[in-house]
Amino acid sequence: MNAPATGLTGPAEPAAGPRDVVLRARDIRVEYDGERPTRAVRGVSFELRRGEVLGIAGESGCGKSTLAYALTRMLKAPARMTGGSLTFRTREGEELDLLSLDDEELRTFRWTRLSMVFQSAMNALNPVTTIGRQFGDIFRAHRPDMGKDERLSRTRALLEMVGIDAGRTSSYPHELSGGMRQRVVIAMALALEPEVVIMDEPTTALDVVVQREILDEVERLREELGFSVIFITHDLGLLLEISDRLAVMYAGEIIEYAPAEELATRAAHPYTQGLLRSFPDLTGVRRELRGIPGSPPDLRAEPPGCAFADRCEHAFDPCRSSAPRLLDLGRPGGPWTAACHLNDPGHRSAAGAPTTEGRQS
Amino acid sequence: MTALEVQNLSVDYAQAHGRPFRAVHNLSFSLEAGRTLALVGESGSGKSSVLKALSRLVRPAEGRILLGGRDDVRGREYRRAVQMVFQDPFASLNPSHTIDHHLRRPLLATGRARRGAPADQAVTELLGQVNLTPAADVARKRPHELSGGQRQRVAIARALAPQPDVLLADEPVSMLDVSIRLEILNLLDRLKRERDLALLYVTHDLATARHFSSEIMVMYRGEVVERGPSDEVILAPKHPYTQLLAAAAPSTGATREQVREGRRVRQAARAQRDAERREIVVGDGCRFRPRCPFAMDSCVRRPPEAQVGPAAGGGSGHGALCWLYAEGAGKAPAATVPQQKPAP
Numbered sequence: 001m002n003a004p005a006t007g008l009t010g011p012a013e014p015a016a017g018p019r020d021v022v023l024r025a026r027d028i029r030v031e032y033d034g035e036r037p038t039r040a041v042r043g044v045s046f047e048l049r050r051g052e053v054l055g056i057a058g059e060s061g062c063g064k065s066t067l068a069y070a071l072t073r074m075l076k077a078p079a080r081m082t083g084g085s086l087t088f089r090t091r092e093g094e095e096l097d098l099l100s101l102d103d104e105e106l107r108t109f110r111w112t113r114l115s116m117v118f119q120s121a122m123n124a125l126n127p128v129t130t131i132g133r134q135f136g137d138i139f140r141a142h143r144p145d146m147g148k149d150e151r152l153s154r155t156r157a158l159l160e161m162v163g164i165d166a167g168r169t170s171s172y173p174h175e176l177s178g179g180m181r182q183r184v185v186i187a188m189a190l191a192l193e194p195e196v197v198i199m200d201e202p203t204t205a206l207d208v209v210v211q212r213e214i215l216d217e218v219e220r221l222r223e224e225l226g227f228s229v230i231f232i233t234h235d236l237g238l239l240l241e242i243s244d245r246l247a248v249m250y251a252g253e254i255i256e257y258a259p260a261e262e263l264a265t266r267a268a269h270p271y272t273q274g275l276l277r278s279f280p281d282l283t284g285v286r287r288e289l290r291g292i293p294g295s296p297p298d299l300r301a302e303p304p305g306c307a308f309a310d311r312c313e314h315a316f317d318p319c320r321s322s323a324p325r326l327l328d329l330g331r332p333g334g335p336w337t338a339a340c341h342l343n344d345p346g347h348r349s350a351a352g353a354p355t356t357e358g359r360q361s
Numbered sequence: 362m363t364a365l366e367v368q369n370l371s372v373d374y375a376q377a378h379g380r381p382f383r384a385v386h387n388l389s390f391s392l393e394a395g396r397t398l399a400l401v402g403e404s405g406s407g408k409s410s411v412l413k414a415l416s417r418l419v420r421p422a423e424g425r426i427l428l429g430g431r432d433d434v435r436g437r438e439y440r441r442a443v444q445m446v447f448q449d450p451f452a453s454l455n456p457s458h459t460i461d462h463h464l465r466r467p468l469l470a471t472g473r474a475r476r477g478a479p480a481d482q483a484v485t486e487l488l489g490q491v492n493l494t495p496a497a498d499v500a501r502k503r504p505h506e507l508s509g510g511q512r513q514r515v516a517i518a519r520a521l522a523p524q525p526d527v528l529l530a531d532e533p534v535s536m537l538d539v540s541i542r543l544e545i546l547n548l549l550d551r552l553k554r555e556r557d558l559a560l561l562y563v564t565h566d567l568a569t570a571r572h573f574s575s576e577i578m579v580m581y582r583g584e585v586v587e588r589g590p591s592d593e594v595i596l597a598p599k600h601p602y603t604q605l606l607a608a609a610a611p612s613t614g615a616t617r618e619q620v621r622e623g624r625r626v627r628q629a630a631r632a633q634r635d636a637e638r639r640e641i642v643v644g645d646g647c648r649f650r651p652r653c654p655f656a657m658d659s660c661v662r663r664p665p666e667a668q669v670g671p672a673a674g675g676g677s678g679h680g681a682l683c684w685l686y687a688e689g690a691g692k693a694p695a696a697t698v699p700q701q702k703p704a705p
Contacts, residue, residue: 059538059539059540060538178404207403207404207565208403208565208566208567208606208609208610209403209605209606209609210403211609212608212609212627213627216624216627216628219624220628234538234539235539235611236539237611238611240611241611241620261616261617274540275539275540277543278539278540278542278543279539279568280543280568280569280571280572281568282567282568282571282595282607282610283595283596283607286572286592289543289546289547289572290543290544290547291539291540291541291542291543291544292540292541293544295508295510
């Protein structure tokens with residue numbers, strides 16, 4: 001179990017025992033059917049520990065959202081999961097194989113164990129009924145024993161928990177600001193005290209100040225309630241700050257998996273370095289700013305080598321011919337893995353290529 | 362050289378009941394050729410209203426806008442000289458027309474190129490300037506065949522076609538993928554230098570505002586609360602609102618302790634911010650007062666435009682609209698502001 005996951009693009013097992021792992025994904029593969037299927041997620045593995053924030057970063061079209069839908073088993077045709085396994089370990093210590101749950105089991109599993117805050121969630125509320133009724137629906141569906149008074153008092157408590165006046169239960173969504181609607185949606189996701197919350201770009205449409213308020217709120221609630229978060233966004237700067245560990249996705253694969261705190265200064269994969277460069281630091285020294293030229297590859301065809309090779313300034317011979325595997329870099333504070341030939345001792349000397357270590361200034 | 366000068370601009374919107382709502386209040390600034398001015402603020406701060414007034418889409422309630430020193434420039438000439446790049450390149454291009462059509466039309470309409478071969482060549486040149494090559498292939502395409510970044514390049518080329526003096530860029534990269542944002546901003550920066558354009562960069566992203574502009578204006582509820590050289594405003598923000606904005610931006614270099622400390626400070630200030638939602642009347646006083654951690658008695662009166670900067674009163678042009686920096690705070694006479702209906 002503790003051997004590096006050879007053949008998978010997922011990270012090696014963390015040093016922590018399996019006990020505090022709440023969600024384990026192994027070699028998840030998702031395709032969008034078509035004449036030539038688009039392989040949107042290509043063998044992703046990771047482990048989410050209880051109470052931690054796992055950040056997933058990457059540009060549009062790298063498979064972040066598709067992965068989130070796969071984790072919640074919400075993929076709809078033409079998307080199809082073609083491989084992998086998903087194990088959820090409940091608070092009570094029961095192991096659930098998510099892929100074998102039937103519809104009814106899924107219905108009870110979702111929201112009570114795992115809930116999701118969707119992209120542009122502020123538009124996720126029903127415009128024609130009040131906030132209170134929408135909370136009521138959740139409890140009627142999942143907690144049929146709850147009485148009317150209890151539903152209302154629980155709704156009021158949830159709203160206050162995210163910093164909204166409890167009197168707002170009778171408000172309609174359009175009477176709230178974007179930031180307030182976002183808080184409502186987060187309160188809904190937490191309504192049944194789930195163990196894992198997946199947040200897919202929950203704050204991208206909001207102002208910086210409001211965004212910051214909501215993230216602080218999530219952080220406070222997480223400390224209070226102890227749920228785990230999978231936080232998906234393209235905003236790497238934000239992820240570095242809020243997550244414990246970070247997975248960077250490119251072309252449907254995790255290409256680097258590292259402790260968030262150190263990633264900013266020691267990113268091992270050229271793509272991660274490029275993403276980091278794409279966000280100028282507010283107070284840092286002025287420097288030449290550039291993004292990552294080019295665009296992600298067409299996932300309908302299997303890239304012969306590294307999927308990032310065409311955009312990579314450090315690409316050398318092996319990058320075009322063989323796909324790099326996620327290798328443990330053996331750094332302290334790990335697991336820290338990266339899928340890049342530059343970090344593979346076997347290639348490094350042969351090519352005379354510089355290591356990526358310490359390039360980030 | 363001053364390309365566009367704005368003097369005491371105010372923008373009002375009619376409301377069903379009562380007084381008009383004043384979205385921009387008494388704003389003055391100038392755009393210099395070959396320089397970028399960044400306009401920063403949250404949604405609802407009046408950024409877009411300023412742009413609408415500058416592009417003559419709304420008529421200002423008060424104030425003057427001088428193009429090349431004249432305020433009597435006719436509509437046609439004004440619109441040629443002041444061009445705009447919009448936020449959403451998916452919505453700002455017509456899906457049923459080719460890229461060639463998008464660029465040829467403004468060239469012909471403003472008389473910048475004659476029909477036929479000269480126009481063909483001008484289209485090719487424009488595409489080359491925004492790094493869309495091979496130009497012939499791109500020109501044949503329709504917007505849906507291009508990526509977001511490519512579309513925004515087309516939108517920029519289209520704005521350049523009439524050879525404007527002033528370019529208004531409204532959040533030009535916020536809809537684009539992170540990896541290409543800097544390329545588009547670098548492109549705007551290069552075009553600004555090459556063509557001696559006066560660029561107004563409207564954004565809510567402080568980091569790019571600092572890196573791509575020489576001067577920053579921070580707007581809050583229709584007023585500029587702080588302005589000055591970019592580095593000074595960001596590295597040494599003086600107005601409490603600018604400080605709040607700067608504190609909200611993620612900093613990649615922070616340690617865990619700094620992050621935790623920042624969160625604690627923000628949560629402590631949260632109670633004050635909540636007050637803003639209940640605030641109904643601001644009256645004449647500072648508009649940031651309900652959210653300001655330093656609010657004091659004098660803030661019920663209109664704050665003065667104080668000169669701040671490295672050596673207080675230094676001539677860097679860094680100013681803040683705040684009582685904290687007033688000389689002999691509290692004694693300066695409060696300027697009178699017309700009564701107005703506060704934000705709903």
